[in-house]
Amino acid sequence: MKKSDILWQADYRYNFDRDLWVNPKAKKAFSVEFVDDNVEGEIVRRIEQRTNGNGWTFYFNTDPSDGVKRVLEQVLG
Amino acid sequence: MTPKRTIEDHLKIEDLLREEYFELLPALRRLAMQLETEIRSLTLPILHNLRPYEQLVVKSRVKECESALNTLLGPKEGRTFDPDRPGGYSLLQLPDLAGVRVLVFPNNRLIQVDDALRDRFADWTPKPIKYGGGSAQAPKYFGYCNEISRNIRGEYQVVPMLLGLFWEVEHAAMYKFRPAANSKDMRNHRTVVEDSLISFENGMECFVRDNIGKYPENPSKN
DSSP states (O other): OOOOHHHTTTTTETTTTEEEEEEEEEEEEEHHHHHHHHHHHHHHHHHHHOOOSSEEEEEEEOOOOOOHHHHHHHOOO | OOOOHHHHHHHHHHHHHHHHHHHHHOOOOOOOOHHHHHHHHHHHHHHHHHOOOOOOEEEEEOOHHHHHHHHHTTTTTTOOEEEEEEETOOGGGGGOOOEEEEEEETTHHHHHHHHHHTTTTSSEOOEEEETTTTTEEOEEEEETTTTTTTTTTEEEEEEHHHHHHHHHHHHHHSSOOOOHHHHHHHHHHHHHHHHHHHHHHHHHHHHHHHHHHOSSSSSSGG
């Protein structure tokens, strides 16, 4: 299955403004670069990964700065 | 103690940049017009001597506001201005807020146009556009027009016409839809199109070279 199909089926939607795959309910976001650079199995593993549920989890190749995280958390809701 | 910044900081960055854009806009328009006028004037002798099948088109443009913001943001993951970035952001960091594109057909006119403009823009910085898998390049320069502004850089480029027209559609599609730009398939499609266009342009140039002398220099002048 294509990575975009895997994300779509897991309720991730593409955010054109930020070039992110976002699931507000799971509070997770994948950068398009992370999706491109990782194999399907890794994407599935990260989708299924448990988080503490308090804040957003960002799957980026390079960790976003605290400032960018703060902005994204508020923009994404 | 410095208070924690909030979402307003980020929105403020974007809004401040938009404000900066609209403050610069009158100068950007003047810069585009100045460049277009000068380039039209300097290429006029070439235009007058074009053969019937040859073309030379001069187009100026001012970068749109949102496009300028996106360019300033660059290909950064998450496409978000960092409120903590030291030094902040300014649109004046961009070299191509106003520019001119000269489209020529066939390719042998490209060098001629480039040469015609070099003296006037001798102090501008070259940054050629690479295409065809890096095997070919088109001239591009950026610099200041001091008559208009000592802060805003302008840009001009001289490109093969077929490729230039293709890029108008391709760049917008690929840059505004990152998954397409990153897709290996789409990159392959782009290379196939570029190679075909290059082949047509080179073919025309070869045909002209091989048959020069069999046709009048400029029949429309007869």
